[in-house]
Amino acid sequence: MKKRVLALMMSLILAVGLLAGCGGSKDADETTKAPETAGEQQDGEEDATEPAAEGDGEFKGTIKLGGLAPMTGTYAEYGKGFDIGFNKAIEEINAAGGANGYKLEIEIVDTQGDTVTSSTLCTAFAEDDEIMAILGDFTSGACKADAEIVDRYGVTLLSPTASADDYASMSPYCFGIMGRQDVEAPFLAKYILGKYVPEEMGVDVQKVGVIRVDSDWGLSCYNNFMKQAEQESYEVVVETYATGEKDFSSLITKMQAEKPDVLVVMDQGDAVFQIFNQADAIGWEIPHVALGPGTSEQVAAQLTDNNNLIVTSPFFFDPSDPELAAWAEWFEGEAGFAPTIHPACAYDCVYLIAEAIEAIGDGEVTRDAIRDALAELPAYEGLSGTIEFTEDGDIRRNYMICGVKDGQWTVLEGFEYGAEGV
């Protein structure tokens, strides 16, 4: 009998463990617990806006959004930023009367930075007729895996951060506002390696060591980087590693033996500082350049050499801009770390959906109507800069050069530095 009770207890623990693993964020749980609307769902597959619930008298109804974010795992910092950015925008929009009179709600789920998990959760959103658009995911690989799903179900996928140049073109329902790798990676090759490092650091770059994550995003970065690197006549040595790798010592030893002039890491997660720290640990003095992390506070805080990292960035929270400074201060209070462009893009994504709903006007708010309105939106001035969709559904950004100085991110060269373009 005792064994049965204990076995039952074990099953309960297992179930709790599984549920905890599958659960979304706290905020997501709170939003899903929001008062349900009383009315029946309208007929038709797409128009699933709900009539106003009791207590929401000032709204015409509720429009639900799905949010895909890596709340746990190696990209957890960015997932937390998504969560805060999405909810902040929704709170503001609802406080101002909603989007075209509709209250917005979002259900955020944890994709763990994993492509398969993202696809599963994206399918669940796509099959839920109440979800009118999906925001996320973080990585290009996950978004590309989700592209076929949203195309099949006819629901918009608006990613704050996917930057692979072949993502948005995969489906008319795919949108991204991070900018494209076919601009950022060549910018790095031309302006950081070809101009900034020689002029400001006195290193004539002939041979480049690239260590990149072996993923869709990493490959896209590398291929785009190589197009410019060939024009600049660099000799490039490349090493790859699997996502989630922690031990880079042997890889760094191998790279050091090649004697490159500069070390470039292409990744967005913890691997960036881990690689540079492990390179420092063997006493390898070489300029560190990264493509992908942006001005991540976590990266800057975890470097053993806090004066040796240069990155490309389309955005920086300029402390002299009162609006940006206030947002950054508020975000840091919520998240416990300074924001990068990623939460700012998440915040902008919600506003873009709201703009699209506004643009629909008196028309029926359907999944297709949101997609069409989004595609035709005029240039929008968001927190992260000007957003104007290309025909593919993504945007082109300009880049500046940022670096870590005494453990803090700073702008080394502004947008004018790369004004000639690539």
Next chain:
Amino acid sequence: MGYILNQLLNGICQGSIYALMAIGYSVIVGVVGMVTFAYGEVMMIGAFSAYYIFIYVGNNLPLAILAAFAGSFIIGIVIYKLCYERFFTAPRHISLLCTIGISMLLKNLAQIVFGPETKPVLNVVSNKTFNINVFGSTLNIRLLQIVIIVLVIVLAAALTLFFNRTKYGIMLRAVSQNKDASYLMGINVKRTALLGNCIGCGFGGIAGILLGIYYFSVSATMGSAYSMKAFAASVLGGLVDIRFSALGGLCIGIIENLGIVFTAATFRDIFAFAFLILVLIFRPQGFVSKKGARV
């Protein structure tokens, strides 16, 4: 030549940590008699116990190692009480499933309690590198690598002494070899198995913080990948023989790093597990020379 030597050194250092993981794993399997899938999370708890020592006390490595051992030792008690104690005579899959459940629970609780982000473990050991001339080639050995290798050797020697020279060690060996006979000899089998499980977990915890120091970070999800490495190393050593399990861990570390010399780091795990399969094809009992040999 220098490059190959340096990669070999990387492999020995990483293999030393794997060896410590495997030693702890083998003690658990040997004494308790059941495989565990919560070992990665035990290592993670040890790593975080030490991490908080670094945060609140400073970079005191001996104290951090003690904290890692103690933290994992305590988790070992919980795991034993929940997953093993009542199930010695039950079908083995019950305790196996329990360890999987505990693993998920610990991992998710850790993400809530410690936070999902990676925590830095910086400058615990001075960043010194010694350049040694070996047959005309330069071997760059880091102080951190020396500390890790020496620590693992000392801990392994201490455990061997404990098993061979102390009353509790002999009791653990007896329980490992035959629980029924041990019971008849007056040994409290359950308490001894609890002690064995906790010691094994404690060694896992120390391996956890060594990984944290070596890779400069700890995270709630760090254990999963290493749990499989510990299991593989332990299988190479015949699951229950600590000396051969340590050798298995060392071999996996060296094979992984030498494999990278010829290919990419992406294939690291392929080398490790291909090596495991190859060994098991020709020696199903692993490295261990005598079937049934135990701690």
